[in-house]
Amino acid sequence: MVFVTGATGILGRIIVLELLKKGKKVRAAKRPASDIAEVKHSYKFYTENPDDFFTKIEWINVDFEDIHSLQSALNGVTEVYHCAAKVSFHPKDEKEMYRTNIKGTENLLFACDQSNVQKFLHVSSIAVLDGVNENGELDEESDFNPKIDHSAYAISKHLSEMEVWRASAEGLNTIIINPGMIIGTGNWKQSSGELFSTFEKSSFTFSGSSAYVDVRDVAKIAIDLMGKNKFGERFILISESKKYSEIGNQIRRKLNLKDAKILSKSILNTGRWLNIFFGWLIPQLKMATRTNIESVTSSSIISNQKVKKVLNFDFIPVQESIDFHLNNYINDKKLNKL
Template identity: 85%
Template sequence: MVFVTGATGILGRVIVLELLKRGKTVRAAKRPASDIDEVRHSYKFYSENSEDFFNKIEWVNVDFDDIHSLQNALNGVTEVYHCAAKVSFHPKDEKEMYHTNIKGTENLLFACEDSSVQKFLHVSSIAVLDGFNEKGELDEESDFNPKIEHSAYAITKHLSEMEVWRASAEGLNTIIINPGMIIGTGNWGKSSGDIFPTFKKNSFTFSGNSAYVDVRDVAKIAVDLMEKDQFGERFIIISESKKYAEIGNQIRRKLGLKDASILSKGILNTGRWLNAFFGWLIPQLKMATKTNIDSVTSSSVISNQKVKQALNFEFIPVQESVDFHLNNYINDKKLNKL
């Protein structure tokens, strides 16, 4: 039995599907209010046998603040994929991120003690990477630098990693993956699923870049790493780095919209200054923080060589990934209008 947390999220649902395709029995965590019909619908874009796969999932409601709830969910489980997390760069979500990302991981790992769990994969983020190698790239050795100012999201993902490394030192077989910005289908408007609605709604973008990866690649790699017992390791999972403007304009042109204007760092810093005075009045200004501005105006090179060599893996090109999932988004919007 395999247990997947965050199974209604953009990544968790595809990991569940990948496991089912490989003949695994899957128990999937959700909240009482989770919309699993939305997950069922998104599977139609990923598989011709979507209904058959979906009906094989054992859904369970899990309270991450309740150890007994977690222990019950882990009954008979040998492998855990921990995808559940709060992803946000808005200051209002900091408290929830600290609780969900750190305490939730800590409680889940505690529940794994004295259980049947033998393998544990934790989904982290490239946001925790600091320090460049001799090639000027970020890689798996780019350890988090606490002396640098980080977003609350990056801090919570780093601290949740620390919980996993602690469990590893105590004998649990663990793997950490650090995906870039995940491009996927479904969960529109939430977490990584916000990429298409955001570029559709906003006629501006930023000067920096980000590293992107297709959700199908992340799911395949996660399961491959667990099957190959790559324990005690972390793996960066990205396809390519692309300018925000390049991705944004690819999306906007497909949607019949004009290219986005690039907001300079100077303009963004003006927004940061205005936030200090008018943030209480204009909620959007709350996003104009130093860490957010630095993030969207910087351009880092990130290496994906470790996972490519470990698995002999070839990634889906980002342009192809955007086209596939954007078509799904467009078709979904058309269906909703019928």
């Protein structure tokens, strides 16, 4: 039995689907209020037999603050894919991120220690990587630098990684993957699922860039790494780095909208000062933090060579990925699903 946390998220649902395609029995974690019908709906974009696969999922409500709930969920489980996480860059979500991402991971690993779990894959983020190699690239040897300003999200993911490495040192077979921004279908109003609606609604973008990867690639790689027992290692999963303006305008042109205007760093810094004085009055200004501004105005070169060599893997090009999932987004809008 395989246990997948965050199974209603943009990545977790596809890991579940890919595992089912391989004939695995899957237990999928959800919250009581989770919309699993939306997951079922999104499967039609990924397979010709969505109903057949969906009915094979064993859904279970899990409370990550309750050890007994987690121990019950792990009954009979030998492999875990830990995808559950809170993703946000808004200061108001800091406490929830620390509770969900750090404490939730700690509790899950404690429950694994009391179970028959043999393999554990943790989904982290490229946000935890600092420091470049001799080629000026971020790679798997890049270490988190606590002296640098980080978002609360990056800190929470770094500390959750520390819990995984600790479990690894104590004997659990673990793998960490660090994907870039995941491009996928469904879950349109949360986390990276908001990519298309954000660029649709906003006529502004930023001068920096980010690294992107298709959800189908992340799911396939995660399962392949577990199958090849690549334990005690981390793997960066990105296809390409692209300017926000390039991604935004590809989306906006497909939606028959004008190209987005780039907000300069100086304008954003003005917003940061306004946040200091008027953030209490204008909630949107709360996002204008030093770390957020640095993130959206900077660019990094990130290496994906390790996983490409280990698995002989070719990533889906970002433009192709955007086209595929954007068409799904548009079709969902036509069906009034958003």
